[in-house]
Amino acid sequence: DTGVSQDPRHKITKRGQNVTFRCDPISEHNRLYWYRQTLGQGPEFLTYFQNEAQLEKSRLLSDRFSAERPKGSFSTLEIQRTEQGDSAMYLCASSLAWSGANVLTFGAGSRLTVL
């Protein structure tokens, strides 16, 4: 598989629970991004990694959110003490740093529903 893989595709959880999403980028891509998309809106930037370094975090990413990319390959996004407002599609994307065009390849997303 040469695309961006995300797991799980769907997650239903109760308010207050913790959830973790995993993203496996395209293997040769060194940049990885997390975006969040709610119904009827465009994706919103959350955070960005170059290799294992987290270089930028949006203010949308509250202290309940943490993202890691420990070995510069796959990444995880954890949400602690989920709230109903966290319900959204969490999209991972990757790109190649020196591709010039900064073309993002998105995964299929992980849809979170907080009850």
Place this chain on the structure above:
Amino acid sequence: GQQVMQIPQYQHVQEGEDFTTYCNSSTTLSNIQWYKQRPGGHPVFLIQLVKSGEVKKQKRLTFQFGEAKKNSSLHITATQTTDVGTYFCADLINAGGTSYGKLTFGQGTILTVHP
């Protein structure tokens, strides 16, 4: 923060009719990217525009970047049912002369095509 406005929000056309979506910003856009998201799918990169006044074509799709780099448009000639989806424009944020895939998306235009 920067906002990218996209109109119309919805567009319903008969197959064979043309379609145009517009992207506007009150501030100068850096580089504009266009994405297509099929129903239930994820955003897929279509094209990037960099230069003022740039026009690019992909088969029935024509992309334009305004002379002042404050607006962009996507025009589809003779729509087909396969064109159904949401079309997003996104500004590629340029920080200190470097851009790395942080995008500010418009709200998208949902296109439906009646056969």
